[in-house]
Amino acid sequence: MKYIFLGLSLILTVSSCSTDSKDLLEIRYANIKTALESDIPIITLSDSEEMSATNQKNVFKDEKLKAMCFDPATGKPMLNEVLTISKVRPADITPKIEVCKNSECLRLEVYNFALNGTGIFFVKKEDNKLLDYQFYPTMQGDINEELANLATYIAVHDSTVIAQFEGEPAAESVRMSATKTALNRTKCQRSQHLCIAPTFVKGDKALWVIVDLTELRVAGTKWTSVGTTGMAITERAAQNDYVMSCFCDKENSFKDDNWSYKYNLTRSDGLKIYDIAYKGKPTIKSVKLVDWHVSYSKTEGFGYSDAIGCPEFSQSAVVAVEAPYFEPIVEKNDTVGFAMIQKYFSDGWPTPCSYNYQQEFQFYTDGRFRPMMGSIGRGCGNDGTYRPVTRISFFSDDAEFLTAKDNSVDVWQKEGWVLEDDTYHYIDKDYLAQIKLGENTGYMMEANKGQFGATSRGDNAYIYVTVDHGDGGEGESDLPTLAPCCNNNYEQGPEKFINGESLLNKSLVLWYVPQMKNDDTPGQKYCWAESVLENGIYVPKVYPCFSGPMFVPM
Amino acid sequence: MKAIYILILMSFYLGLQSQDCRKFPDFALALGFDVTRSAFSSSEHREMGLLLVELDPKNLRHSARSKTYKDPTWDDAGYLGPITIDRFGNGYVSAKPNVNMLYNPIINQNTIYKIDNASGKMSSWLVLPYSDESNNQNPYGIVGMYYDCNMDYLIVSTVSGSTQSSEVGKIFRVDVRNKTYELICDGVDAMGVITLRRDNKNVLIYGSARTSDVYSVELDSKYQKVGNPKKILTLEGLGSRGDDRARKIRVDGDNLLIDGTTFYYNLTAPTFIQESKYTFDIANNFALLNIR
Numbered sequence: 001m002k003y004i005f006l007g008l009s010l011i012l013t014v015s016s017c018s019t020d021s022k023d024l025l026e027i028r029y030a031n032i033k034t035a036l037e038s039d040i041p042i043i044t045l046s047d048s049e050e051m052s053a054t055n056q057k058n059v060f061k062d063e064k065l066k067a068m069c070f071d072p073a074t075g076k077p078m079l080n081e082v083l084t085i086s087k088v089r090p091a092d093i094t095p096k097i098e099v100c101k102n103s104e105c106l107r108l109e110v111y112n113f114a115l116n117g118t119g120i121f122f123v124k125k126e127d128n129k130l131l132d133y134q135f136y137p138t139m140q141g142d143i144n145e146e147l148a149n150l151a152t153y154i155a156v157h158d159s160t161v162i163a164q165f166e167g168e169p170a171a172e173s174v175r176m177s178a179t180k181t182a183l184n185r186t187k188c189q190r191s192q193h194l195c196i197a198p199t200f201v202k203g204d205k206a207l208w209v210i211v212d213l214t215e216l217r218v219a220g221t222k223w224t225s226v227g228t229t230g231m232a233i234t235e236r237a238a239q240n241d242y243v244m245s246c247f248c249d250k251e252n253s254f255k256d257d258n259w260s261y262k263y264n265l266t267r268s269d270g271l272k273i274y275d276i277a278y279k280g281k282p283t284i285k286s287v288k289l290v291d292w293h294v295s296y297s298k299t300e301g302f303g304y305s306d307a308i309g310c311p312e313f314s315q316s317a318v319v320a321v322e323a324p325y326f327e328p329i330v331e332k333n334d335t336v337g338f339a340m341i342q343k344y345f346s347d348g349w350p351t352p353c354s355y356n357y358q359q360e361f362q363f364y365t366d367g368r369f370r371p372m373m374g375s376i377g378r379g380c381g382n383d384g385t386y387r388p389v390t391r392i393s394f395f396s397d398d399a400e401f402l403t404a405k406d407n408s409v410d411v412w413q414k415e416g417w418v419l420e421d422d423t424y425h426y427i428d429k430d431y432l433a434q435i436k437l438g439e440n441t442g443y444m445m446e447a448n449k450g451q452f453g454a455t456s457r458g459d460n461a462y463i464y465v466t467v468d469h470g471d472g473g474e475g476e477s478d479l480p481t482l483a484p485c486c487n488n489n490y491e492q493g494p495e496k497f498i499n500g501e502s503l504l505n506k507s508l509v510l511w512y513v514p515q516m517k518n519d520d521t522p523g524q525k526y527c528w529a530e531s532v533l534e535n536g537i538y539v540p541k542v543y544p545c546f547s548g549p550m551f552v553p554m
Numbered sequence: 555m556k557a558i559y560i561l562i563l564m565s566f567y568l569g570l571q572s573q574d575c576r577k578f579p580d581f582a583l584a585l586g587f588d589v590t591r592s593a594f595s596s597s598e599h600r601e602m603g604l605l606l607v608e609l610d611p612k613n614l615r616h617s618a619r620s621k622t623y624k625d626p627t628w629d630d631a632g633y634l635g636p637i638t639i640d641r642f643g644n645g646y647v648s649a650k651p652n653v654n655m656l657y658n659p660i661i662n663q664n665t666i667y668k669i670d671n672a673s674g675k676m677s678s679w680l681v682l683p684y685s686d687e688s689n690n691q692n693p694y695g696i697v698g699m700y701y702d703c704n705m706d707y708l709i710v711s712t713v714s715g716s717t718q719s720s721e722v723g724k725i726f727r728v729d730v731r732n733k734t735y736e737l738i739c740d741g742v743d744a745m746g747v748i749t750l751r752r753d754n755k756n757v758l759i760y761g762s763a764r765t766s767d768v769y770s771v772e773l774d775s776k777y778q779k780v781g782n783p784k785k786i787l788t789l790e791g792l793g794s795r796g797d798d799r800a801r802k803i804r805v806d807g808d809n810l811l812i813d814g815t816t817f818y819y820n821l822t823a824p825t826f827i828q829e830s831k832y833t834f835d836i837a838n839n840f841a842l843l844n845i846r
Binding site: 138139185186187189232234236237240244249267268302304305306307310311312313314315316317318319346347348351352353354478480481483484 | 600653654655656690691692693717718766790791794795796797816818819820821822823824825826828
């Protein structure tokens, strides 16, 4: 399993870009490194006729500006950049800078990449004295020419842009009459980063490329028709539009030599995969994640019951803003399968009380299947327990669910539930249950006791089995929130479908509710995330927790 | 969305004297709440329903709550949203889901609840028509409410039944004296609403729930729509987000005040309230004056 942290993704972006005679990204990284290693972490405006680079830096030697330069907790440098330098205008003059009525003064706009805010500084040109300044959180000034060129460079070298543009809109060609570019203002509402949108015209269409100048990557793209008006193209608009049109409003399918299935993003039950077949044989009817229950032990009844799903027109509290993606599963240098991953974010994650959830479906070439549910923090406290509710239904009119009891393995006769606690009787030490789907077919359900890797410490799960009537009921269609946040017993929602019905000769639904306790103890962090200052900007550092049994073919 | 729906009572809106006829509720007075710095809030931290709060200092959202009161009936309708108050001291509020629908069944989302001036008890007062079709795309109903002092009407906007592909929202006027209602606009998803007299005409101004645009439409003497809505301004590209919706609209002298917030018909609940206050100059073709 691979986790790409933001810091690493920067490196990946660099290495994936083709080099040319003037690699602006290389230059940018070098400038950032130089700035952060100097006593004043600021990138100066290089082509200013009004003020030398030394004078620009000297402005920041004022002790009052330390808070804009260094993180108060760690003392690490925060990245700043002078965006513009201009002469003070009459309208700028306040009593504090009255001297500028008779002396030449300069106005500097300086963006802080870590804090996402802009400082406006007034300096007397003659002696470079700082007269006054104000810092405006969330304000982003006009970008300078260097950043504009950098944004265009990042856009034209991005593989997604090249694919969508059907060719690389090279820096030279963007100025050709047939392929024009313009830099449009845009907003990155979710990341709270400095963004700009180079826009490339091709025929009667325009491709907006939202470039994140804080992380130095493309944050989103969107085609529009030239000459028509519509909603402004922003990070959120581009992300939502892509996820809605490609995954919420559309059924997708996957097929390789071993596995085939369909999938789409639901309005409140996460990514649903269905009609799953292994080597052409239908096995699992559908898998989805109905709710995330998060309770905090220090405050009785405090927590949240979150649905996950589409970013618009949904009942989701934590939404998908990116497409699902695939990764290979590698064991001992061999690729033994693949995983499909879908992430969900709260705005502002990983600030306190925001959430990041993940679904991961692992498909192995030998027929094993593991639906995983993960929390990437951070939540509202260090006393949280996460209980995701997963629903799995199977293809079989004559399914059987078996668990160990003393020295035997018994078929469940009626709907019911069981808790995987310390006294649980496993089958052959490792298996929670056996699911027979017909003659010599079905799954052994391997418990997650922490053997699947560092991101899993065991599930301590509630398991429910109910009848699937096949009429869209029993939760097959999109489910509203099933249960409140904070029940610490079996009442997690699936029990509402248990009414004593016989399970014999029926299709079955399996509900799986693991329990994961978060931890922020240094060295043991789990289901946790925090912001750390790296390379002058805040990036998330994550400590995921994943749950889920392994379904092993019989 | 954890947007603040605080109604600042009475004297806080000095600039609205021409329109502001609202009366401080008798029950709140009897409980000893200060008329000058008390407010209803439907978005207190970890608090379902409504809370009466006394603010110190008086006019800041994040002011300390020097005194609070919650009637046992105030959480009967789950989490609540828009609030307003009439000239008789009665409060009106509607339900709004928070994070999930557990305490806010969709069938209650078009219900107006009344808080009695004398007793302070909240009860279901009027159910506006709502879509009874199963709809997992839109958890919302009433999202805007305004009390028109000239007519003693509640102006109510609802997005009930709207989906991604179908805009079926409505704006009603409700006569608080006889509890009758009439449709003003149909097929419009609106959030913030306000009615005012301008150039000797009645005008309804509303903010779209689907875009950042704000519209105006003329009303006749019975508050029936005359002509088609006209876009008068937009919040698009403004502020730190650039995609705010006009959640609440008010007039202060010559200025139009708009509380803008993020709204995408979902149940996201950002930790930090994503809201900005925009001021526009009415006389100067709604030119933007400032953003706070």
